[in-house]
Amino acid sequence: METPKKIFLIGLFFLTAGGWCIGAEASPALVQEKQCDTCHRFSKNDAIKSAPDLFFSGDKFQKEWLENFLKRPGTIRLAGPTRDPGFLKGKPQYTGPHPALNSKEARQITDHLMSLKTLKDLAPLELPELSKGARVRVKILFERDYSCIACHQSYNLARQPRGGISGPSLIDAGRRLRTEWVYQWLKNPKQFVPQGRMPLYAFDEETLRKMTQYIMSHKKEPENK
Numbered sequence: 105m106e107t108p109k110k111i112f113l114i115g116l117f118f119l120t121a122g123g124w125c126i127g128a129e130a131s132p133a134l135v136q137e138k139q140c141d142t143c144h145r146f147s148k149n150d151a152i153k154s155a156p157d158l159f160f161s162g163d164k165f166q167k168e169w170l171e172n173f174l175k176r177p178g179t180i181r182l183a184g185p186t187r188d189p190g191f192l193k194g195k196p197q198y199t200g201p202h203p204a205l206n207s208k209e210a211r212q213i214t215d216h217l218m219s220l221k222t223l224k225d226l227a228p229l230e231l232p233e234l235s236k237g238a239r240v241r242v243k244i245l246f247e248r249d250y251s252c253i254a255c256h257q258s259y260n261l262a263r264q265p266r267g268g269i270s271g272p273s274l275i276d277a278g279r280r281l282r283t284e285w286v287y288q289w290l291k292n293p294k295q296f297v298p299q300g301r302m303p304l305y306a307f308d309e310e311t312l313r314k315m316t317q318y319i320m321s322h323k324k325e326p327e328n329k
């Protein structure tokens with residue numbers, strides 16, 4: 105009568121150990137279960153997919169924004185993502201709505217996404233607030249000299265969103281993106297999206313920092329979220 109008990113105990117052990125392993129792997133498994141990887145790449149080595157890449161999420165996003173987005177997704181690319189097969193025709197295949205997660209799933213997947221990084225250490229970048237004059241000068245660069253506004257939405261003086269829709273909207277960039285990532289992106293967007301449509305600008309260091317700070321100053325009012 106000893107053996108069945110032993111088998112039961114061994115069985116119980118494997119069940120529990122299996123449970124632990126699944127626990128550790130829960131987020132990637134959840135990503136598959138929710139089919140996030142049918143549209144997004146979670147590794148550089150996957151074939152190109154139409155939705156934005158997520159394998160550098162930990163470099164790019166602010167955690168709080170990410171978790172909220174997964175629960176209540178909104179539209180960032182008003183003309184659809186640039187790699188959507190219908191993008192150039194102005195008729196994206198993807199028309200949403202984006203799948204939404206419950207709080208527990210959102211937390212798990214956020215933790216997983218925040219662990220995905222391509223840059224080893226993004227040293228913290230503390231940028232001083234722009235003075236009024238500096239802000240006006242960067243705004244002129246953004247709108248006229250570099251025509252960023254042709255592709256990106258930003259705020260006008262009356263805090264109304266305006267601008268082109270072929271690039272991601274920047275009107276909540278200050279809550280959505282990490283300063284360090286924006287700085288790296290502006291330095292060279294190709295290090296993240298080699299086949300992207302964003303032009304390469306050769307900013308000097310001062311302009312790079314001011315432009316980063318200008319973008320990070322774009323925040324939606326919390327009540328509009």
Ligand code: HEC
Nearest residue numbers: 138139140142143155156178179180181185198202203213
């Ligand atoms: C049917 C395709 C599809 C599926 C499935 C899908 N997504 Fe998305 N996702 C998109 C598209 C398209 C966008 C871009 C939306 C926009 O910019 O307005 C997006 C945007 C995002 C963003 C913001 C990315 C950025 O750079 O702005 C995150 C994060 C994200 N998705 C995570 C997920 C997760 C996690 C799942 C699984 C629960 C998932 N997605 C499932 C198509 C999809």
Ligand code: HEC
Nearest residue numbers: 186250251252254255270271272286289297300301302303
């Ligand atoms: C010709 C259109 C175009 C112009 C002009 C342009 N961008 Fe972009 N930008 C894009 C596109 C498209 C993306 C999305 C990346 C991709 O997938 O190619 C992007 C991405 C970005 C991002 C990252 C946003 C995200 O969520 O991924 C920032 C920040 C940005 N641009 C800032 C700027 C600034 C600052 C300028 C001007 C100095 C500028 N862009 C000019 C098209 C443009």
